[in-house]
Amino acid sequence: MVKLFTAPETAAQLQIELDTLYRYARSGDLRGVKVGKVWRFTADDIRDFISARGHHPPTEDHAPRLLQDALRNAAKESGDQTKFICGTERLSYAEIDRYSDGLANRLVARHVRSGDRIILGLPNSAAFVIACFAIWKARAVVVALDPAMRSTNLQHILERAEPTALIAEPSFVERVQEMPGVLRFFRVFFLKDPSAALPETAQIAVESLQTAIAGDLETGALPAGARPDDLATITFTSGSTGVPKGVMHTHESTLACASFTLNFLELSKTDVMVVPLPLHHILAFRRFLTCFLAQSTALIAPDIFVALSQFPVLRPTGLVLVPAACNMIIDTFASFFRHNGNSLRYVEIGSEPMSPERLSALQAILPNTQIHLTYGLTEGRVGYLKRGPRGVFNRLAGSNDGLQVQVVDGQGQPVAPGETGEILLRGSGLLKGYLGDSQEALTSIRNNGFRTGDMGMMEANGDIQLMGRMDDILKVGGHKINPREVEAVLQRHPNVAEAVLVGLADPRKIMEVKLHAFVVPRKDAVPTAAELVAHCRLHLEPYKVPASIQFRASFPKTTLGKIQRHLVTQEAQGAAVEEGDPSQGPNNPVGA
Known part of the structure; x- marks a missing residue:
């Protein structure tokens, strides 16, 4: 071939x-x-x-093998051009390179060693990006956390990671101090306000983050000998269980993920990518690294509202979104984007699926913009999706060139066309393993691949159709039901904004499990359970129709607007569903 x-x-x-x-x-x-x-x-x-x-390019390979190499290459090529924008901060890649040298030297001076884990608890800012590269230059590992995460999760992560240094704002330190036993891990804090009071027994050095970044303190040589297979990041993800687990990526796998995105989107130095998401989230984190690799301009904002003010001036060519932000554009900012979005070459949407109707509405607002839905996990950047039947984006299109994607059975063997199984990944861009994994588990991922927990079907033409999460599948009366299919049908009803399907014990004991749907109506809509059940009966087999429907005002979500399905399921299982009149309106529990 x-x-x-x-x-x-x-x-x-x-x-x-x-x-x-x-x-x-x-x-x-x-x-x-x-x-x-x-x-x-x-x-x-x-x-x-x-x-x-008569063109003869040099034979030297300039591809970066370490993340800090990507920064140095970008700094060398782009000089003093402004390439990083976050709020009022405007920096060139050369400035980020220089400032990260200053902080890296202070990390080394404070006895941070190769492989040490450094907690990064900063909001979107130049300091966040500078700190990442400083940590890598010191041959340490970035552990970027949501500063607003729940205290129980934060304590669990600190106990698992055993970090030696913290780079954060004082408010983050105040929370850490309230957690018994975790201060013993730290040797140094780099804080925006170094006057934060610490217990005298803590024996933790405190330095000003701004002073360290400025490079005004004594410096020395940075450690040499870094390798592509050195650990670069540990990203804690709750998955479907709600218990955070640490996903470990190397420099090599992180660069492979960024390179794939760069290649697929054909990014260049002239591109301006808008990332209106928190940088600690894997989607935003990978995109800002892609900008450095492509030497594009990165506009970082905490949300879509803040990003809008920059559109008329910067004329961005790329926009990274989650479905919640897409819905805001469709419902609130359609006129703005019709007038200011014509510079957009592409829009990337990640984190959660979107209905075909909402995607069509977004495309109507941006008719000349390519809309790409991503498929990936914290554990690996896989590819992009294309439309399948009924307009749903659930077929794997472009995938990482160095990644092999298979659908396998329980024994790890490829399934025949038309059969379903688990999606297995092998090759570049994959996690090294989970924090705390045995050597045997790490070797298994390297040799046998990573089982994603996603269900897929291999089609006759070689396409892979995504079928949802393996552990989301519900079994009712001998039938296997994919909740996403039922939810998609409910969300096609004009009065439904969001839906989640769960399996509950049947109080009548006729079935072991009955289907129960939670529904959030659209604004000012008052659907009834009866009309939604009738809608489902038109589009689904009888055994897939929910036995009961309950309306609610909202769902618990992550900071990026992703529904926390495990919390919805736990809540449903912990409380009996009140049976009532099917004609009742929103926010009243009903049976159907």
């Missing part, structure tokens, strides 16, 4: 700008083939171009 090179890979081989490569390809000077919306080139295409133009 002929190997096809992506546009960024080809530009790197020819040592030309990506924009220049696209110009050559569109003019026909560089022969290539367009697969969908992306360019691909063969080795013969590249050789013919070199021969025809």
